[in-house]
Amino acid sequence: MSDALLTLDGVHTHIGPYHILQGVDLEVPRGGVTVLLGRNGAGKTTTLRTIIGLWQASQGAILFDGAEIQKEATPAIAQREIAFVPEDMGIFTDLTVHENMLLAARSGAIDEERLEWLFGLFPPLQTFWQSAAGNLSGGQKQMLAVARAIIEPRKLLLIDEPTKGLAPAIINSVIAALKELKEMQTTILLVEQNFSMARAVGDTVAVMDDGRIVYSGKMAELAADADLQERLMGLSLEAHQ
Amino acid sequence: MSDSLIKPRIERPPLSQVIEAKAPLFLVPVLMLIGLFAIGSGSTWLTLTAAGLAMGMMIFIMASGLTVIFGLMDVINFGHGAFISLGAFAGFTILGLLGGWIASPSIAMNLGAVLLAVVFAMLVTGLAGYGFERLIVKPVYGQHLKQILVTMGGLVVTQQLIYVIWGPDEIVLARPAAFQGSFVVLGAAIEKYRVLAIVIGLALFVAMRLVLNRTRIGLLVRAGVQNGEMVEALGYPIQKLFLAVFMAGCALAGLGGVMWGLYQETITAHMGAEVMISVFIVVIIGGLGSIEGCFIGAMLVGLLTNYTGFLIPKLALVSTILLMGAVLMWRPQGLYPVVKAH
Numbered sequence: 001m002s003d004a005l006l007t008l009d010g011v012h013t014h015i016g017p018y019h020i021l022q023g024v025d026l027e028v029p030r031g032g033v034t035v036l037l038g039r040n041g042a043g044k045t046t047t048l049r050t051i052i053g054l055w056q057a058s059q060g061a062i063l064f065d066g067a068e069i070q071k072e073a074t075p076a077i078a079q080r081e082i083a084f085v086p087e088d089m090g091i092f093t094d095l096t097v098h099e100n101m102l103l104a105a106r107s108g109a110i111d112e113e114r115l116e117w118l119f120g121l122f123p124p125l126q127t128f129w130q131s132a133a134g135n136l137s138g139g140q141k142q143m144l145a146v147a148r149a150i151i152e153p154r155k156l157l158l159i160d161e162p163t164k165g166l167a168p169a170i171i172n173s174v175i176a177a178l179k180e181l182k183e184m185q186t187t188i189l190l191v192e193q194n195f196s197m198a199r200a201v202g203d204t205v206a207v208m209d210d211g212r213i214v215y216s217g218k219m220a221e222l223a224a225d226a227d228l229q230e231r232l233m234g235l236s237l238e239a240h241q
Numbered sequence: 242m243s244d245s246l247i248k249p250r251i252e253r254p255p256l257s258q259v260i261e262a263k264a265p266l267f268l269v270p271v272l273m274l275i276g277l278f279a280i281g282s283g284s285t286w287l288t289l290t291a292a293g294l295a296m297g298m299m300i301f302i303m304a305s306g307l308t309v310i311f312g313l314m315d316v317i318n319f320g321h322g323a324f325i326s327l328g329a330f331a332g333f334t335i336l337g338l339l340g341g342w343i344a345s346p347s348i349a350m351n352l353g354a355v356l357l358a359v360v361f362a363m364l365v366t367g368l369a370g371y372g373f374e375r376l377i378v379k380p381v382y383g384q385h386l387k388q389i390l391v392t393m394g395g396l397v398v399t400q401q402l403i404y405v406i407w408g409p410d411e412i413v414l415a416r417p418a419a420f421q422g423s424f425v426v427l428g429a430a431i432e433k434y435r436v437l438a439i440v441i442g443l444a445l446f447v448a449m450r451l452v453l454n455r456t457r458i459g460l461l462v463r464a465g466v467q468n469g470e471m472v473e474a475l476g477y478p479i480q481k482l483f484l485a486v487f488m489a490g491c492a493l494a495g496l497g498g499v500m501w502g503l504y505q506e507t508i509t510a511h512m513g514a515e516v517m518i519s520v521f522i523v524v525i526i527g528g529l530g531s532i533e534g535c536f537i538g539a540m541l542v543g544l545l546t547n548y549t550g551f552l553i554p555k556l557a558l559v560s561t562i563l564l565m566g567a568v569l570m571w572r573p574q575g576l577y578p579v580v581k582a583h
Contacts, residue, residue: 054470073473073478075478078475084474090468090471092464094463094467099463102457102460103460106476148475
């Protein structure tokens with residue numbers, strides 16, 4: 001039996017007249033970080049949004065922890081302990097940092113110990129705890145988006161390009177947070193274009209093109225094989241940083 | 242993560258930005274001052290100000306539901322006026338049954354009658370809102386043109402249903418004895434009912450602020466107004482929230498209908514549609530989805546209508562439209578927009 005926490009089996013997604021995902025087959029192993037790579041428009045974001053149910057799969061099956069979830073509504077999928085960090089971060093800018101976090105704590109209260117841990121990972125959140133999230137810088141908003149997703153333990157994190165447009169120092173803090181989560185056996189499916197980041201945290205990798213997975217395997221194998229990178233991506237992943 | 246890499250930076254907004262943000266709060270006092278200088282007589286000004294604030298409070302009651310519905314659900318409900326009329330007629334039914342309480346000189350019995358009428362009206366309009374959302378609004382989420390057409394249709398159907406149930410004639414709605422007449426304060430005649438309207442409007446504003454700012458439901462509503470998709474991704478079924486907010490908005494329209502009916506002392510099936518012009522102006526002035534903006538907008542509209550009605554009666558009808566134009570030239574998205582137009 002496969003040890004995949006999440007399996008996509010021939011998933012198709014249509015958005016209006018457009019056929020975006022054209023039979024995605026993907027396995028996300030339990031307790032590791034799987035990085036989804038691919039050029040712009042390959043279908044990475046659509047894959048994440050289809051998993052969380054924001055877009056409905058028109059065909060195929062999505063299995064999470066053994067249960068089919070492709071027909072479920074987004075809240076029901078999220079309640080299966082799946083957290084989603086969208087590309088635009090999805091921060092509620094008029095709410096305070098505290099309120100953003102409180103909303104994500106579905107139990108109704110924030111666990112103090114976990115909050116201390118999050119403050120350790122992302123100190124600015126403590127500094128700006130009572131400030132409107134809209135006043136945070138881009139990097140601080142990304143910290144909030146990631147912290148909000150893990151304010152309670154989740155089985156699976158879906159994170160869409162968390163380092164996009166961020167300064168190197170902030171990227172390092174996001175990498176550190178993901179590594180800590182990995183040590184805590186949290187399963188992560190990460191869409192990322194920054195190969196340094198992908199290589200630093202990824203255990204497995206899948207490369208998308210034209211709405212399909214064209215390669216999947218160990219991150220270390222892809223990182224070591226420049227020819228494979230060239231063939232899959234049209235350029236070396238080192239140059240993709 | 243290394244602390245040295247991330248230096249928390251406390252950003253204090255510049256003074257000009259603070260003043261810009263707080264400026265709408267000064268509009269009502271400024272308008273009152275302008276009114277005082279323009280009217281000249283202190284007692285007349287006080288009477289008109291009380292009338293304006295009372296009118297503003299009632300418009301706020303009716304508009305608050307609409308602005309939250311628009312903000313959270315992105316639904317343009319042109320049928321909102323139907324719930325104002327329906328609420329007035331539902332309240333009339335209860336007040337009719339409690340004729341003895343209304344005629345009684347006891348303020349407690351009078352208040353009890355009004356309270357029961359209000360509760361019944363809110364129940365009826367809240368339940369009607371449930372049916373309206375399920376049958377009429379739900380199929381057209383995200384389709385503004387269709388929303389306008391079908392909610393206008395819903396308004397017409399509701400008006401016709403009111404004709405069927407209560408008849409087509411205008412109905413006189415007598416105020417309870419304790420709220421008839423006026424009392425004199427500093428030489429100014431203040432209608433007792435207007436004081437009641439101001440108290441209820443203020444209480445509602447405070448209650449809505451408390452619910453929105455201090456409760457989890459309020460937190461969800463405020464988050465949903467900004468990004469409904471993300472609220473769903475956090476595990477909250479926003480469709481249920483939509484329905485609850487729609488029902489609450491309709492119930493508030495029902496409350497406003499009773500208050501407005503008692504204020505006008507007559508009710509008709511189309512009274513809601515008539516007052517909707519002011520309601521829409523208030524929602525636009527305040528900024529879509531904003532309770533605070535809606536409150537300030539309603540006060541401005543109520544005061545301006547009364548001041549211009551006294552000073553330049555011919556201008557009274559257009560004064561609020563001119564006000565809306567002026568506000569939009571200053572702030573194109575309204576005073577405190579929660580939902581930003583793209």
